[in-house]
Amino acid sequence: MTNQSRIDTLKEIVGRPTRKIEFPKNSKGEPVYTSEFFGENVFDLQQMGMSLPKPAYASFLKQMRGRQALDKPTADAIAHAARIWAMDRGATHFTHWFQPQTGTTAEKHDAFLSLKSSFTPNGEQVSAIDAFSGSQLLQAEPDASSFPSGGMRTTFEARGYTVWDTTSPMFIQEGPHGTSVLYIPSVFISYNGDALDEKTVLLRSTSQIAKTACELLSLIEPVPQGAQPKTSHVYTTLGTEQEYFLIDRALYAQRPDLKHTGRTLVGNLPPKHQQMEDHYFGRVPSKVMATMAETELELIRLGVPIKTRHNEVAPQQFELAPIFEEATRAVDHNLLTMDVLAKVAHKNKLKVLFHEKPFKGINGSGKHCNWSMSTDRGENLLDPTVKPETNYRFLLFLVAVLRGVQQHSGLLRASIASSSNDHRLGAQEAPPGIVSAFLGEHLTEVLDSIEESRPVKNFSVPTIQSIKLGGTVLDVKVATLPAIARDLTDRNRTSPFAFTGNKFEFRAVGSKQSPAFPVTVLNAAVAAALQEIAAALRAEMGDKPYPSDADKLTVIKRYIKLTKSVRFEGNGYSQEWVEEAERRGLLNINNCPEAFAQLIEPQNAEMLTKQGIFTASELQARHLIMNERYAKDIIVEAQTLRTMLASQILPAVYEYRGQLAQTVSLLKDIEGESDSPELATIKSLTPVLKSLQEAIVELDASLKKMHHAGDDPVEEAKIANRVVVPAMEKARAQADKLEELTADKFYPIPHYSELLWF
Numbered sequence: 001m002t003n004q005s006r007i008d009t010l011k012e013i014v015g016r017p018t019r020k021i022e023f024p025k026n027s028k029g030e031p032v033y034t035s036e037f038f039g040e041n042v043f044d045l046q047q048m049g050m051s052l053p054k055p056a057y058a059s060f061l062k063q064m065r066g067r068q069a070l071d072k073p074t075a076d077a078i079a080h081a082a083r084i085w086a087m088d089r090g091a092t093h094f095t096h097w098f099q100p101q102t103g104t105t106a107e108k109h110d111a112f113l114s115l116k117s118s119f120t121p122n123g124e125q126v127s128a129i130d131a132f133s134g135s136q137l138l139q140a141e142p143d144a145s146s147f148p149s150g151g152m153r154t155t156f157e158a159r160g161y162t163v164w165d166t167t168s169p170m171f172i173q174e175g176p177h178g179t180s181v182l183y184i185p186s187v188f189i190s191y192n193g194d195a196l197d198e199k200t201v202l203l204r205s206t207s208q209i210a211k212t213a214c215e216l217l218s219l220i221e222p223v224p225q226g227a228q229p230k231t232s233h234v235y236t237t238l239g240t241e242q243e244y245f246l247i248d249r250a251l252y253a254q255r256p257d258l259k260h261t262g263r264t265l266v267g268n269l270p271p272k273h274q275q276m277e278d279h280y281f282g283r284v285p286s287k288v289m290a291t292m293a294e295t296e297l298e299l300i301r302l303g304v305p306i307k308t309r310h311n312e313v314a315p316q317q318f319e320l321a322p323i324f325e326e327a328t329r330a331v332d333h334n335l336l337t338m339d340v341l342a343k344v345a346h347k348n349k350l351k352v353l354f355h356e357k358p359f360k361g362i363n364g365s366g367k368h369c370n371w372s373m374s375t376d377r378g379e380n381l382l383d384p385t386v387k388p389e390t391n392y393r394f395l396l397f398l399v400a401v402l403r404g405v406q407q408h409s410g411l412l413r414a415s416i417a418s419s420s421n422d423h424r425l426g427a428q429e430a431p432p433g434i435v436s437a438f439l440g441e442h443l444t445e446v447l448d449s450i451e452e453s454r455p456v457k458n459f460s461v462p463t464i465q466s467i468k469l470g471g472t473v474l475d476v477k478v479a480t481l482p483a484i485a486r487d488l489t490d491r492n493r494t495s496p497f498a499f500t501g502n503k504f505e506f507r508a509v510g511s512k513q514s515p516a517f518p519v520t521v522l523n524a525a526v527a528a529a530l531q532e533i534a535a536a537l538r539a540e541m542g543d544k545p546y547p548s549d550a551d552k553l554t555v556i557k558r559y560i561k562l563t564k565s566v567r568f569e570g571n572g573y574s575q576e577w578v579e580e581a582e583r584r585g586l587l588n589i590n591n592c593p594e595a596f597a598q599l600i601e602p603q604n605a606e607m608l609t610k611q612g613i614f615t616a617s618e619l620q621a622r623h624l625i626m627n628e629r630y631a632k633d634i635i636v637e638a639q640t641l642r643t644m645l646a647s648q649i650l651p652a653v654y655e656y657r658g659q660l661a662q663t664v665s666l667l668k669d670i671e672g673e674s675d676s677p678e679l680a681t682i683k684s685l686t687p688v689l690k691s692l693q694e695a696i697v698e699l700d701a702s703l704k705k706m707h708h709a710g711d712d713p714v715e716e717a718k719i720a721n722r723v724v725v726p727a728m729e730k731a732r733a734q735a736d737k738l739e740e741l742t743a744d745k746f747y748p749i750p751h752y753s754e755l756l757w758f
């Protein structure tokens with residue numbers, strides 16, 4: 001065994017041309033502007049308006065906005081129009097596209113092709129037609145028992161349904177051989193209507209936040225009698241910054257750990273990695289730029305408003321971010337983004353890694369979820385405006401968010417817990433297992449001044465009109481530079497939940513996971529807090545029809561005091577914070593099983609069921625599914641590691657040792673040398689080999705222990721965390737030593753230095 005395949009691969013990579021694709025041009029060969037083809041692969045409202053008969057379109061709008069079920073004639077009309085639109089663009093198949101609790105999306109394609117029989121005097125005549133009915137559009141029936149259901153479905157009663165989510169438009173994506181497929185975004189529910197997916201609960205949570213926010217707004221925004229309330233709908237907004245690694249696919253194919261678990265289970269950092277700080281915003285390698293650009297092109301056609309691309313901190317790590325959108329659509333779009341990126345990377349002979357920590361010792365990846373609430377008039381409810389201290393609406397919504405985070409920090413922690421994100425949370429580059437909120441210097445001063453009933457300190461004199469809250473001008477002492485406005489909040493990268501100007505950024509979310517669950521939980525927690533605050537206002541205003549400014553201020557002040565413990569402005573990575581958080585009574589959860597348990601803590605479970613986001617049994621099921629998934633993840637990792645150690649790494653070292661031993665005995669024969677340097681090398685390998693063999697025995701024993709937990713996923717997850725994970729780390733430590741000691745010629749798997757270098 002030698003490393004020949006690695007060497008051949010490296011040669012092949014260097015000589016490989018970058019894939020080129022055509023960007024859209026018009027008939028004159030001139031470039032088409034991005035805005036002109038944005039959303040061209042989406043059967044959106046505009047497209048529907050053009051392809052549907054007017055009455056059908058009108059009743060669709062009415063039913064979608066009122067969240068009513070579609071009637072059959074309307075559904076049939078939409079299905080017909082969608083089929084023609086899609087077939088004109090090469091579609092041969094349609095699929096419901098949904099989000100089971102696997103962290104990814106699911107689809108099953110059905111052809112439009114149908115057979116129609118007619119009976120003539122000469123017998124039955126069968127002809128082929130293309131058809132797509134309203135009921136096929138609305139509903140499909142995948143086998144629910146083949147998806148995680150946490151015991152809510154058993155194999156003998158396996159019915160489940162996918163149902164078109166009419167708030168999310170259909171779209172086409174490339175199929176094989178120049179064809180395409182019509183995608184129908186759907187929810188996935190059981191025979192009894194239980195949510196089996198991520199989307200149903202997300203939709204419930206967005207309706208709940210709309211309801212509770214509108215209730216609070218109707219209390220604080222008086223309308224003349226008989227008039228309509230100013231705000232009739234509030235929606236959550238979401239912008240997801242997606243981090244990822246891109247590596248060469250031919251090298252990837254030689255790493256069983258990356259293939260089976262998404263991360264490297266063994267491997268040492270090369271001498272130069274990210275310590276020069278030359279990667280962040282660095283020049284993007286041309287192969288990667290080609291992949292990014294092709295991904296963006298496809299996403300733009302799919303109506304995903306992709307905006308930003310750049311190099312990230314670690315080598316081969318990158319980020320892309322869209323313009324924020326209504327949250328449920330933003331979630332669909334994030335999942336599409338991951339999907340398209342994976343497909344395009346494949347075409348470019350690259351592999352995208354969404355895992356939170358693919359490489360030990362360098363930065364991992366996150367998915368920052370920028371979150372806010374907006375009225376149907378486009379007003380951002382978390383916009384502090386120029387004078388936040390007198391903007392009571394802003395302050396009420398702000399304290400509601402703080403209250404929600406404080407009351408349900410454990411739930412937020414649970415929503416981001418996974419075996420892969422465990423490597424990030426609490427490690428040095430990611431927010432820790434303590435959930436706190438960062439507000440920045442200015443807002444902290446505003447809240448402090450209200451709490452202490454004193455005027456706000458004058459920060460610094462704003463000299464130009466700045467769009468950001470009271471932004472000030474920075475003097476950079478270079479006359480030719482334009483005046484620049486300074487934001488009033490600096491960044492705090494160590495906070496898991498940071499206010500960034502006019503939105504919160506939930507930074508602890510994992511890069512691999514769907515943003516759906518964290519956003520669902522955040523929506524639910526804030527909805528509960530909005531209700532609590534509305535009740536406090538009602539109590540304060542007594543018999544008056546509306547609360548006065550003084551009433552509002554009283555409530556704001558009370559909640560500023562009440563939520564103080566969850567606010568933290570300092571370094572979230574420091575040991576002092578761990579100690580301080582403990583004094584404040586905040587949770588510090590650094591492993592998955594403990595985080596999952598938060599889902600069924602009475603305080604959290606009651607809130608989620610009361611807000612109508614989960615039924616008690618859905619929540620129990622989710623708790624089981626999360627534990628089950630964690631346990632399975634760890635088993636797969638442990639078995640992959642074991643196989644790599646036993647079938648690749650150990651044999652390679654044995655071979656190297658064998659060769660050394662031959663040399664040693666030859667030298668002894670020829671020169672009578674009994675103390676050769678080769679012998680010293682053998683001796684340095686021996687104890688490490690022995691330790692590794694022992695570690696493998698221990699790893700096997702740990703897996704057996706897990707097996708003994710029987711069918712209890714909660715117990716299995718605990719053993720996985722406490723016993724299997726440490727056993728894997730122990731084995732890895734020895735394997736990593738062997739990587740350093742073994743002649744490169746014998747080492748069978750690509751090194752970090754090869755994976756992280758183009």
Ligand code: ADP
Nearest residue numbers: 237238239240321322323324370371372500503
């Ligand atoms: P920052 O540099 O502070 O991270 P950016 O302007 O780069 O801010 O935005 C990061 C992400 O936040 C983008 O996806 C952006 O669209 C999104 N975003 C901006 N405003 C909002 C908002 N009101 N609600 C949700 N997301 C937002």
Ligand code: MG
Nearest residue numbers: 241368500505
């Ligand atoms: Mg950001």
